[in-house]
Amino acid sequence: MTSNKDVVLDHVSIRFGAYTAVDNAFLTIKGGEFFSFLGPSGCGKTTLLRCVSGFVDPTEGRVLIGGKDMRDVSPNKRPTALIFQNLALFPLMSVAENIAFPLEVRGVGRKERRKRADELLDMIALPGTGDKKVHELSGGQRQRVAIARALAVEPDILLLDEPLSALDLKLRQHMRTELRAIQQRVGLTFIYITHDQGEALTMSDRVAVMNTGVIEQVDAPEAVYNRPKTAFVASFVGENNALSGKIASAESGYAALETPAGLLHGVAAGGRHYKPGDACILFVRPERLMLARDNDSVNRIVGTLEKEEFEGNIRIAHVRIGNAMIRISRVNDGLSAPLAPGENVTLAFSPDNATVLPVSSMAEVDA
Amino acid sequence: MSGSSKSTGGGLFAIGYSLLFFAFLFGPLIIMTITAFNSSSFPRITPWECFTTDWFGALIRDQRLMSGLSTSVGIGIGVVAISVPLGLAGALALSEVSPRLRTALYSVLIIPILVPGVVLGISTIVFWGSVGRLFGGDHGGIFYNGTFLTLAGQVTFIAAYAMLVFIARLQRFDPTLTEAALDLGATPGQAFRKILMPFLGPAIGSAAFMALLASFENYNTTVFTILSGNTFTTALASKVRLGTDPSLSALAVIIIAVTLIGAMINEAHNRRQELLRTGRASRSRLYTNPVTRWLTHPAGIGIILLGCAAALVYAGSEHDSRACRADLIEQKRAVQERLLQEQRQRIEEQKRLQQPSATTPPQPSNNPSPFGGAFSPGGLAPGAAPAPAPSTNPSPFGGAFNPSALAPEAAPAPTPVPSANPSPFGNAFNPGSLQPKP
Numbered sequence: 001m002t003s004n005k006d007v008v009l010d011h012v013s014i015r016f017g018a019y020t021a022v023d024n025a026f027l028t029i030k031g032g033e034f035f036s037f038l039g040p041s042g043c044g045k046t047t048l049l050r051c052v053s054g055f056v057d058p059t060e061g062r063v064l065i066g067g068k069d070m071r072d073v074s075p076n077k078r079p080t081a082l083i084f085q086n087l088a089l090f091p092l093m094s095v096a097e098n099i100a101f102p103l104e105v106r107g108v109g110r111k112e113r114r115k116r117a118d119e120l121l122d123m124i125a126l127p128g129t130g131d132k133k134v135h136e137l138s139g140g141q142r143q144r145v146a147i148a149r150a151l152a153v154e155p156d157i158l159l160l161d162e163p164l165s166a167l168d169l170k171l172r173q174h175m176r177t178e179l180r181a182i183q184q185r186v187g188l189t190f191i192y193i194t195h196d197q198g199e200a201l202t203m204s205d206r207v208a209v210m211n212t213g214v215i216e217q218v219d220a221p222e223a224v225y226n227r228p229k230t231a232f233v234a235s236f237v238g239e240n241n242a243l244s245g246k247i248a249s250a251e252s253g254y255a256a257l258e259t260p261a262g263l264l265h266g267v268a269a270g271g272r273h274y275k276p277g278d279a280c281i282l283f284v285r286p287e288r289l290m291l292a293r294d295n296d297s298v299n300r301i302v303g304t305l306e307k308e309e310f311e312g313n314i315r316i317a318h319v320r321i322g323n324a325m326i327r328i329s330r331v332n333d334g335l336s337a338p339l340a341p342g343e344n345v346t347l348a349f350s351p352d353n354a355t356v357l358p359v360s361s362m363a364e365v366d367a
Numbered sequence: 368m369s370g371s372s373k374s375t376g377g378g379l380f381a382i383g384y385s386l387l388f389f390a391f392l393f394g395p396l397i398i399m400t401i402t403a404f405n406s407s408s409f410p411r412i413t414p415w416e417c418f419t420t421d422w423f424g425a426l427i428r429d430q431r432l433m434s435g436l437s438t439s440v441g442i443g444i445g446v447v448a449i450s451v452p453l454g455l456a457g458a459l460a461l462s463e464v465s466p467r468l469r470t471a472l473y474s475v476l477i478i479p480i481l482v483p484g485v486v487l488g489i490s491t492i493v494f495w496g497s498v499g500r501l502f503g504g505d506h507g508g509i510f511y512n513g514t515f516l517t518l519a520g521q522v523t524f525i526a527a528y529a530m531l532v533f534i535a536r537l538q539r540f541d542p543t544l545t546e547a548a549l550d551l552g553a554t555p556g557q558a559f560r561k562i563l564m565p566f567l568g569p570a571i572g573s574a575a576f577m578a579l580l581a582s583f584e585n586y587n588t589t590v591f592t593i594l595s596g597n598t599f600t601t602a603l604a605s606k607v608r609l610g611t612d613p614s615l616s617a618l619a620v621i622i623i624a625v626t627l628i629g630a631m632i633n634e635a636h637n638r639r640q641e642l643l644r645t646g647r648a649s650r651s652r653l654y655t656n657p658v659t660r661w662l663t664h665p666a667g668i669g670i671i672l673l674g675c676a677a678a679l680v681y682a683g684s685e686h687d688s689r690a691c692r693a694d695l696i697e698q699k700r701a702v703q704e705r706l707l708q709e710q711r712q713r714i715e716e717q718k719r720l721q722q723p724s725a726t727t728p729p730q731p732s733n734n735p736s737p738f739g740g741a742f743s744p745g746g747l748a749p750g751a752a753p754a755p756a757p758s759t760n761p762s763p764f765g766g767a768f769n770p771s772a773l774a775p776e777a778a779p780a781p782t783p784v785p786s787a788n789p790s791p792f793g794n795a796f797n798p799g800s801l802q803p804k805p
Contacts, residue, residue: 053550075549088547092565102551105561153552 004066004079005031005156005189007052012061014047021047023213024061029191029206031156034183036192036200039210040236045193046085048210049159052191053082065157076105081150082159086166087142089134095145096121096130102153120148124182140171147182157189164199176202197237201225209233229270231357234283241289241326244281244359250274255356257282260322261301266354279359286316288353289328297348301326305343319345396623403616406692410613417691420683423621426614435602439583442517442598446582447575450522454529454574455567461530462537477531479524484587491520491592513596520592525581529574536570628672636665 007029014022021044029035037045050056052063054075063070065079081102089098097104099120100113108116114130121127124144126137134142143163150158160179164172180203183190194200200207201221208218209232217229228234235242245259255268257280266282268274292300303321314329317339328347330336339345402410406417427433457476461469479487499510509515540563548558564571586600593601607615642654654660661667 055546055550075546076552076554080550082547082550084543084547086541086543088541088543090544090547090562101548101553101561105548105551105553105557149551 006064006066007157007189007191008062008064008067009048009052010062010064012048012051012058012063014044014051014056015059020213022051022058025215026061027208027215027218029189031189032187034180034190034192034203034205036194036204036207037210038194038197038200038207038237041195042212043210044213045210046161049082049161049191049193052157053080053159054078079156080159081153081155081157083146083150083161083163085161085163087146087163089142089146089149091134093134094130095126095132095134095137098134098145099130099149099152101149116152117148120152123151124148139167140175143167143175144178147179151182151186151188155188157191158183160190160192162194162196164194165196172196172199179203201237209237211236227267227269228283228355228357231281231283231359234281234355234357239286239327239329240283241286242281242283243324243326244279247274247276247278247280247356249276254351255280257356260324261303261326264299264301264354265351266299266356267352269355269357272358274356274358280356281359282354282356284349284354286327286329287314289326289347289349291328291330292346292348298351299349299354301347303345303347305339305341305345307341308339310338317345319347396619399616399619400623402613403620405613406688406695408612410611410616416695417688418686419688419692420686421688422613422617423683425612426617426621429606429614431597432599432602432606432618435597435599438514438593438596439599442514442521443579443582445518446521446525447578449518450526450529450578451571451575453522453526454531455533455571457526457530458533458537461534476527479527480531482524484524484585485591487523488520488588488591491516491523491588492594495519511594513592513594516592516594517589517598520588521582521585524588525578528581529578532570532574532577533567536567540566624676628669628676631672632665632669635663635668639663639665 009025009027009029012022012025013020023044025048037048039045047056051058052065052070054070054073054077057071070078090101093101096114096117099117100108103113103116117130118127121130124147126141126144126148129137129141134145137145146163147158164175164179167175176199179190179192183203192200192203201224204221206218207221207224209216209224211232217224217233219227219229224233224237228237231242234240243257243259243261243264245257245264248256248258248263250256250268250273253268253271254265255274256263256265259282264282266284274280301319301321303319303326306318306320306325308315308317310332313332315332315336315338317328317330319326319328326347398412399410401412403422404418404420405412405415406419406421407414461472461476464472495510495516499508502508502510505511544562544566545558548562549555553561584600586604589598590601590604597605603615603618654663662671
């Protein structure tokens with residue numbers, strides 16, 4: 001069943017000369033979904049967004065909105081509204097004029113425009129600011145005005161291009177919940193572009209992780225974090241420890257990896273079948289590592305504590321194992337004592353908490 | 368004392384230099400302004416003759432200059448109407464093309480500014496002349512019309528000026544604003560009208576103003592393209608060539624006044640905008656008081672300044688310097704006459720030296736002496752002695768040396784004075800004059 005708020009990227013590739021910005025993107029965004037594209041800058045996510053809004057034509061493939069092919073449909077005819085990274089509020093217009101601009105160009109009368117603008121200002125909790133100039137508003141207020149302006153068109157799909165990146169941390173966190181609340185209230189499809197995994201994970205129904213033009217994984221936030229399908233996703237989303245080595249054995253969804261830190265066991269991601277000798281990486285998150293007290297754990301790593309950083313709610317211990325550094329985070333629960341540098345520590349983790357992934361597509365990642 | 372001026376040692380020097388610099392900049396303008404009000408028929412300050420406003424009248428009565436002015440205004444408006452849209456189109460085209468093409472196009476479009484105006488003027492005539500021949504037009508046709516040629520010639524480089532203004536403004540334009548407008552449902556035309564044009568508004572204003580000025584003051588190109596006609600500038604130039612008079616200073620005064628009024632209104636506008644923009648308006652005392660708020664509004668200042676100017680013009684038109692100038696002519700005539708008399712005197716002196724025996728005959732009461740009767744013995748008479756007052760004194764000194772002028776009015780002559788006393792001694796020796804008053 002397709003609603004007119006569905007967006008389908010049907011094998012979309014976008015090339016600029018020899019450079020491929022988006023490579024064969026294929027996915028369906030369901031109507032009313034909060035969908036995020038997450039990736040480092042330059043991964044092609046903004047190009048993809050501009051393709052949906054109509055400013056860039058796909059070199060190959062089709063963009064379908066509500067089942068209709070959008071080729072030859074100009075941006076002003078598409079049922080999309082884009083919120084730009086710099087918001088692109090019109091500086092010479094008042095707040096109300098900005099919000100009413102989409103109505104003005106559609107020939108709505110002045111009184112009706114003003115009424116609608118005031119309604120939208122009420123919705124974004126900025127009543128009475130209609131006559132202010134844009135530069136008189138704070139960053140967060142401008143943000144909300146941009147959203148109101150986009151909603152004035154009554155679009156089917158709202159596209160957001162890193163709209164929170166210019167805000168400070170507190171405001172950003174506040175706007176996350178606000179955006180999510182607005183989305184649930186208006187029931188539109190939100191397509192959200194960000195390089196900030198926190199934003200993507202907290203707000204989205206589903207996340208597509210992109211790297212160098214390729215969509216590496218499309219999943220719910222939990223799945224992206226807990227069950228990464230590629231080495232890039234594992235290292236880009238959240239903190240992760242990577243230990244590379246060769247497969248020693250693989251059976252029934254688990255794989256054993258011969259690493260400098262010893263033989264370690266993890267889940268073979270996505271049910272992959274590895275052969276002994278395959279070059280792989282074992283990923284284990286800092287919060288899934290534990291200080292071992294007994295010797296019955298399958299995965300044990302022995303190393304030397306270099307330093308421990310105190311971050312308030314957690315402590316992050318840096319443990320040297322040969323040439324590799326492993327981070328382990330411990331909750332500051334008032335029971336555990338700080339560790340002393342130079343101390344020998346033994347780390348343990350369950351095989352279910354580790355993921356074994358092939359080396360490929362590991363490029364350009366600082367894990 | 369502040370350390371900075373001490374350490375650089377430039378305080379006094381800087382002030383002195385600034386004063387000199389301002390004198391250098393504004394000295395000519397000030398002197399020019401003063402000469403406009405001197406009645407001397409050559410523009411100069413010294414000798415100061417009479418305060419006059421007649422040169423403004425002379426300026427307005429100058430047919431050639433005034434017809435040139437109307438031609439110039441017409442051409443200026445035409446140049447603005449053509450070169451502003453042309454320049455805007457050029458700037459928009461440049462902002463759309465690829466960077467490499469842009470560099471090439473930019474150099475091509477900027478060439479008319481670099482080419483000397485004289486060359487532009489001549490080539491305009493040659494080009495449109497051949498176009499005229501191509502279409503078989505005769506010499507009365509548009510391609511041989513001075514106004515048309517000047518318009519064409521000036522637009523070639525003024526459009527490039529306008530383009531530069533627009534390019535500078537467009538570089539500050541955020542193209543995502545246009546994209547946002549399109550995305551929100553505006554057609555490309557609407558996006559241009561409602562987003563780009565308002566942004567370019569100030570640039571359109573300054574480009575138009577600059578085009579008008581450039582057209583108005585242009586000489587090098589216009590002097591060729593105007594053919595047998597005249598613009599204000601060419602008329603002015605030929606007037607200077609034939610010999611100048613202070614009506615040109617009067618023109619300068621008008622131009623300076625118009626510029627100053629414009630600059631002050633503009634400054635008031637800018638300050639007001641700044642106040643409103645920064646939101647300090649509500650805190651400024653000027654803006655909370657309705658009277659001063661009106662007075663500092665650009666329109667208020669404009670009305671006040673124009674009112675002052677109108678009052679000055681009215682006062683100037685009422686001012687009549689004829690009396691002063693008549694006086695002056697009279698004085699000049701007197702000086703001439705005095706010089707003439709002195710010369711005559713000298714000649715007579717010489718004659719007398721040649722004939723020492725000859726005594727000067729007693730002077731008649733009609734004293735032709737250049738000394739106005741100063742040597743007349745009657746002049747030595749005590750004040751009480753009434754001297755015969757000649758009714759018609761031809762002396763250039765206006766009777767100042769007339770003996771009777773020295774007589775106190777309170778002392779009337781005790782004896783009836785004959786109206787025409789033949790004595791050269793003015794009755795000084797008349798015994799009756801020594802009689803005490805009864």
